[in-house]
Amino acid sequence: MLNLISLFLFSTFIFAADQATLNKGRRLYFSNCISCHNRDPNLRGAIGPEIVDAPLEVITAKVMTGKYPHILPDDFIPKRKTKLMRPITKLKNDIPAIYVWVQSMKKKR
Numbered sequence: 001m002l003n004l005i006s007l008f009l010f011s012t013f014i015f016a017a018d019q020a021t022l023n024k025g026r027r028l029y030f031s032n033c034i035s036c037h038n039r040d041p042n043l044r045g046a047i048g049p050e051i052v053d054a055p056l057e058v059i060t061a062k063v064m065t066g067k068y069p070h071i072l073p074d075d076f077i078p079k080r081k082t083k084l085m086r087p088i089t090k091l092k093n094d095i096p097a098i099y100v101w102v103q104s105m106k107k108k109r
């Protein structure tokens, strides 16, 4: 039941994402992330893994600290055990836009 509620809230969140936010998220992803991650966030990149499975909490921790959160969200398994990513703290206020764009690209598996 709780899962259904979060799914509902999550879809509302995604549908509420307007085109301007999606464009901004895409632009910031392309200018800051694809030196390591794939242009398609469903696929592994040259250095970094695919990022579509990372919840907002994880993408926020990675971008702000370079690290995974100390307590991982339920059902989330980090793709790597390496600690290569560096923080990009100037993106602090833009992480939700990047996240929304990444999720809008997610392929159903």
Ligand code: HEC
Residues within 6 Å of the ligand: 028, 029, 032, 033, 034, 035, 036, 037, 047, 048, 049, 050, 051, 052, 053, 054, 058, 059, 062, 063, 066, 077, 078, 079, 080, 081, 082, 083, 084, 085, 086, 088, 091, 098
């Ligand atoms: C210098 C290369 C580099 C850049 C630039 C980079 N990352 Fe990463 N990222 C990595 C690597 C490598 C990992 C795997 C864990 C580690 O070693 O830190 C990772 C892991 C992640 C993860 C965790 C994925 C998972 O499911 O385990 C997320 C989310 C993420 N990066 C998001 C981003 C975003 C968003 C940006 C751009 C704002 C970005 N990264 C920029 C290298 C990078």
